[in-house]
Amino acid sequence: MSLSNRESWALIHGIVFGALFMLTFSGGLAEMWALRTSNGKVPPAITAGRVRRLQIGTVGMAVVAWVTVIVDTFVVYPWYREAAPTSAKSQLLADPSTANWHDFGMEWKEHLAWISPFLATAVAVVAVLYGRRISSDSRLRNLVTGLFVLSFVVVAVAGLFGALITKAAGVK
Numbered sequence: 001m002s003l004s005n006r007e008s009w010a011l012i013h014g015i016v017f018g019a020l021f022m023l024t025f026s027g028g029l030a031e032m033w034a035l036r037t038s039n040g041k042v043p044p045a046i047t048a049g050r051v052r053r054l055q056i057g058t059v060g061m062a063v064v065a066w067v068t069v070i071v072d073t074f075v076v077y078p079w080y081r082e083a084a085p086t087s088a089k090s091q092l093l094a095d096p097s098t099a100n101w102h103d104f105g106m107e108w109k110e111h112l113a114w115i116s117p118f119l120a121t122a123v124a125v126v127a128v129l130y131g132r133r134i135s136s137d138s139r140l141r142n143l144v145t146g147l148f149v150l151s152f153v154v155v156a157v158a159g160l161f162g163a164l165i166t167k168a169a170g171v172k
Helices: 005-034 044-080 088-094 099-112 115-129 131-136 138-168
Strands: none
Touching: 005 044, 005 138, 044 088, 044 099, 044 115, 044 131, 044 138, 088 099, 088 138, 099 115, 099 138, 115 131, 115 138, 131 138
8 A cells, every 4th residue: 555645644634643632632631630639739749740741741732733734724735625626625526415525524624623723822821821820720720621622622523524524535
């Protein structure tokens, strides 16, 4: 099995960066969850290490989110939208049964995906600036956790659309 240059870039975008995004998300979420305690107090020695890992995980997730959408928008997506009759967009629009994959799915994927890096960056900024406060302020921690999870959900929806669209008409 051999992959074309375009298929390789689509694979790097979806599988490699997607996996890195999930890893950084799971690590950041685990550290965020570890900052929760029943009495609201975490020993300072434990907090410092957890906050540091939280900061690394959230900054990593933001960086991966930005790289992923930039590669999609400026490398993979132009191939999808080519005017050639063999492009993925043309293939989808040529068949009325798959036209909705472009009209709804791709349009949502293309715009929705850009929300995630903004949310991930907001979480990373809060984690870096207010790291130790996140461990003691449950409202702040819940807000940051909510934004963090929302960033992941946005990527999951965009990734699902991307996988289904690639299945219907891949970039060749």
